[in-house]
Amino acid sequence: MTFRIRAIAAAWMLALCPLAAHAEPAQEFMLENGMKIIVKEDHRAPTAAHMVWYRIGSMDELNGTTGVAHALEHMMFKGTTSLKPGEFSARVAALGGRENAFTSKDYTAYYQQIEKSRLEAVMALEADRMANLVFDKDEFAREIKVVMEERRLRTEDQASARVYEALNAAAFVAHPYHHPIVGWMDDLQHMTVEDAKAWHDRFYAPNNATMVVTGDVDAAQVRALAEKYFGKIPVKSIPVTRPQNEPLQQGVRRITVKAPAENPYVALAFKAPTLRDVEKDDDVHALDVLSAVLDGFDNARLPARLVRTERVANSVGASYSSNARGPVLFVLDGTPAAGTTTEQLEKLLRDEVRRVAQEGVTEEELKRVKNQLIASQIYKRDSVFGQAMEIGVMEMTGISHKQIDRIIEKLGQVTAKQVQDVAARYFNEDQLTVATLVPLPLTDRKPAAPPAGLRH
Structure with a gap:
């Protein structure tokens, strides 16, 4: 079978x-x-x-x-x-x-x-x-x-x-x-x-x-x-926790963190949809593909342009995971290169998303990205433990394990227009929180040893 x-x-x-x-x-x-x-x-x-x-x-x-x-x-x-x-x-x-x-x-x-x-x-x-x-x-x-x-x-x-x-x-x-x-x-x-x-x-x-x-x-x-x-363990009456829904954000939020570090750093978090219905939540699948367009493989847009070509960043990234019981974030982040400020890098990261929103992606790029994304999903199954993890995460976040293969199909069906549409829809300031790291001098203190009993 x-x-x-x-x-x-x-x-x-x-x-x-x-x-x-x-x-x-x-x-x-x-x-x-x-x-x-x-x-x-x-x-x-x-x-x-x-x-x-x-x-x-x-x-x-x-x-x-x-x-x-x-x-x-x-x-x-x-x-x-x-x-x-x-x-x-x-x-x-x-x-x-x-x-x-x-x-x-x-x-x-x-x-x-x-x-x-x-x-x-x-x-x-x-x-x-x-x-x-x-x-x-x-x-x-x-x-x-x-x-x-x-x-x-x-x-x-x-x-x-x-x-x-x-x-x-x-x-x-x-x-x-x-x-x-x-x-x-x-x-x-x-x-x-x-x-x-x-x-x-x-x-x-x-x-x-x-x-x-x-x-x-x-x-x-x-x-x-x-x-x-396990069959003999008695049932308990599990309390129903309240949803505590997040109110609508209105305007960008900015925070600054000062900490000992070698380099400054900036992270941009945009409110994005959570996967609730595999068949209906097409924006979720398109955002998965957009994340891969920006930072899903060696020649993805963010590292290709900002790190290797323009050399304005030491590192950049994009991450999005739609599997959660609560609200999720689409994050763009990076460490600026010498001569680039975090404010400038923030703009450059957003410019890359705007470029997708305005110009879209080519069919060749879309095909390459989807190949990479779908392959990464399937390669996880090489591991017995990876299979158990995938099943467990899906079940815990409200999606049946029976839908795992359907998600792969849905990723394969994402169109260039869908990617362009989500790039235009979810990356505005009313959904944005920006965190900036201001590096303080590093001390000469040696890192503490892991505590006894630390498990993971």
């Missing part, structure tokens, strides 16, 4: 990834307690990726407890009623596997990569900490210090991270994307073990989770194992 895909997607699958063309489609099951199970068989190597995704992230936090989703992620490795702190990781290592976790604005996920015969063992471990996590006050006190040091290391000591934290806080005034995933330092300093426990008690339930298993597995056996280890 092959993927039910049509036209361009099928052609690309065969041309670029022949092995994937013979893979089985993902199968989906639902346990009686509401836990979704998605299994994607791929028998090219005797390995498997096992992931449990919770549809809860930093966007669901309340003021005063920002960072609690990430803090709980750390506590998930600190023991259950049957495991000592650190024993979860030790057991996975003893099985020859790798494991970790990550928290985003939209979700929290836990994973193990293992030899296929070890799947049952890691599934039992994951079910245990969903149902039987222990919250020790002393363990939490130690771990929240690790989280605070992680914030210092990855945000406060990194100029670019400080810029993007400030950028999000300015771009989103009402929506909880305003807050950093790691949390504000003051909230971390006042966080308690009860906060973490309440988060787990409220949201960590089978009916708020999706298991994704990919690799050399049998879907029926995975379903049976899921029933065995």
Whole structure:
């Protein structure tokens, strides 16, 4: 049985990834307690990726407890009623596997990569900490210090991270994307073990989770194992979080960040549409293509003109990801070369988008860009773990994994006129937030060592 895909997607699958063309489609099951199970068989190597995704992230936090989703992620490795702190990781290592976790604005996920015969063992471990996590006050006190040091290391000591934290806080005034995933330092300093426990008690339930298993597995056996280890975990009444919709922006917002850095930097963030309906949201697919036109391959417009030809920037970029539970941004950014100011580079970046809006793109350029973009989507499937990630992100952001191939088709159908239209529609000042880094002198202080217990 092959993927039910049509036209361009099928052609690309065969041309670029022949092995994937013979893979089985993902199968989906639902346990009686509401836990979704998605299994994607791929028998090219005797390995498997096992992931449990919770549809809860930093966007669901309340003021005063920002960072609690990430803090709980750390506590998930600190023991259950049957495991000592650190024993979860030790057991996975003893099985020859790798494991970790990550928290985003939209979700929290836990994973193990293992030899296929070890799947049952890691599934039992994951079910245990969903149902039987222990919250020790002393363990939490130690771990929240690790989280605070992680914030210092990855945000406060990194100029670019400080810029993007400030950028999000300015771009989103009402929506909880305003807050950093790691949390504000003051909230971390006042966080308690009860906060973490309440988060787990409220949201960590089978009916708020999706298991994704990919690799050399049998879907029926995975379903049976899921029933065995997760099926007995009781349903919880999951609170419905309020939308906190972002009000309409009226006028450009500007912020300045001063931090030790070698070079100035500027980032322009434009409000852009989120993918909600694969069939109807044509602007989303056109913006994906526009992002690739600007910065999707070696000879894309931004680096070709501003870095290599005019040499007014040391680096430039464009980024856009439409998969999210909340609002998204289309970002243009760059580091100016000597003799160029951030104000000048800001104008030059916007000029490139205006050029597309006014002149469009040629059919040859469009074809080349779409080839690159679609190929990058398909190459991700070379990895068993990459397949699990793709499925999980789609599901957590409200798009069925069954639509993955249709998105590739839609990208292939984007026209030059659609690219020109979105370049004209979404890049005005009423949707723009600009963050500028003003570099301060670098100190002679050596970077701090990563905190003990830092997981990802």
